[in-house]
Amino acid sequence: MTFPPLQVAIPRVGREVERRALANGIILYLAEDHSLPVLDVTVVIRAGSLYETPARPGVAQFTASQLRNGGTTRLPAAALNEELEVLGASLEASVSTEAISLTLNALAKDADQALQLFAEVIRHSAFDPNPLQTTKGRVIEDLRRLADSPSQLLAREFTRKLYTEAHPLGRPLTPAQVEAVQPDDLRAHYRRFFHPNNMLLAIVGDFSREEMAAKIQALLGDWPPDPVDLPPVPEVRPHFERAVYIIPKSLAQASLALGHFGINRFNPDRYAIELMDFILGGSGFSSRIMERVRSEEGLAYSVGTNFPTGSRDLSLFRATAQTKNENVPRAVAAILEEMSRIQRQPVSQEELDRAKEAIINSFVFRFTSRFGTVVQLLTLEFNGYPLDYFETLLDRYRAITVADIQRVATQYLRPD
Incomplete structure (x- = not known):
């Protein structure tokens, strides 16, 4: 029995999905979806761990974690969390080697308030030192527990051996490096990379494209662009050789x-x-x-x-x-x-x-x-x-x- 080739309908930019470039450099993707009365938003900033300064590894990870946890210049963390809870909205950040991302989920009827909070976090993060200390403690404990997980320990050491300290991917974070991270380090990373001309924004939900574009223009359109100084990332220099590395463990x-x-x-x-x-x-x-x-x-x-x-x-x-x-x-x-x-x-x-x-x-x-x-x-x-x-x-x-x-x-x- 044979079947015809699989056909997949993919929404296309310029058709179901609209792409706009704001005057300040923000790239905006908009798509209406009226199946549920919700709003989903994500922003991606080129500010990941590859772009950290060698003297402060871990800064991208903690910058992402403290975008919400550290509050804004108007709202301390507790007040920000309370407003989000009242709206039933979620606001979560993540980090990768290349990017810091922030994602918002809210009811469409609360779009104005939720987007206002989202914009505040992006534009006016405060990085309160108290939540940072709590997060650092959790990360240090996770690093200490890593030695008890053979698969995680193996993955870390395999990556470290091949990339070596010459490349960011070959420099795993240590408890001492975590302890060294300070709020001013996060603020410096934030000031260096969080500019409208260094981000892409996607919004999907129960709204009119034109109305949503106007909301984003009102919230973010007056944010002036600034030159982004992406530091050069060391080139990976592959080397091929036979070698055996053993991590001694008393395991069967x-x-x-x-x-x-x-x-x-x-x-x-x-x-x-x-x-x-x-x-x-x-x-x-x-x-x-x-x-x-x-x-x-x-x-x-x-x-x-x-x-x-x-x-x-x-x-x-x-x-x-x-x-x-x-x-x-x-x-x-x-x-x-x-x-x-x-x-x-x-x-x-x-x-x-x-x-x-x-x-x-x-x-x-x-x-x-x-x-x-x-x-x-x-x-x-x-x-x-x-x-x-x-x-x-x-x-x-x-x-x-x-x-x-x-x-x-x-x-x-x-x-x-």
Whole structure:
């Protein structure tokens, strides 16, 4: 039984989604959604951990956490929280290597009050030192507990060893560095990066586009732009060498990771690599490595691979497994053999078709939420992709051949 190719309706900028550029540089994405009487807003500022000064690691993380917790120049944290609770609104911040994001959810009828609070937090954060101390204590405790989690400890040390201290990704945060962070450090990070010409804003909900655009203009339009000094990020210098690192722990089971440098998000081979990784070890029980290491040899319950393709800098390919201590050599050998086999022998057309079908079918679930879809469109611009990227994405996967899989496996996997 055969079915026609999957067709996915993706909201398009300029059709269901409107993109506007305010005079002060804010990029605004607007989409009406009258299915529920709610309002969803997110702002993305290029101010993530990659842009911290080497002398103050952790500043981006704490700047994000204190946007709400530290109050504003008009409202102390307790008063801000009370106003949000009265509205039944949520206001949450997050941080990544590249960005600080702030997301608001409120009832559409409360849009004016909720947006006013949202704008205050973005424009007039105060960074009260008392909530900062509480947050620092929680982070320090989390760092101390990390040593008790083999998987988290393994991930941290694997990343640290490959990126090294020459790159921000190779410098994990320490309790002493957390203790050193002060409110003035957060204010300096905030003043450096929080400018209208360094942010993208998405709003989806039960409203009229023109009316919402007017509200944003009134709240943020008079915010003057300012030059943004994005510091240069050290270039990742990949190196490939055999090495074994052991973290001694008195455990009956070992957690292991093996891998090497990968690619960044602008590599045109990323689509073939994703399919290759799916076949090799990224698809759970149907993958080659799972079948070999777990099903055939019974060496591990958990095993798989991950070859990220969406990062700004070179990613890290890794194969991970949990197995009995005495089985580590056999598990490693089996993983390396499967990496070599996918280089030597072409995958079957059936394997490739199954991988394509799984990835293409999963695409449908990326666009079930109107707000999530608009945020993805905004993220395309943030990441430097063309705005019509999603409209041609599935065809890029469909075009991959068996020969492409063998070519990228040979070029990008390093079992030696």
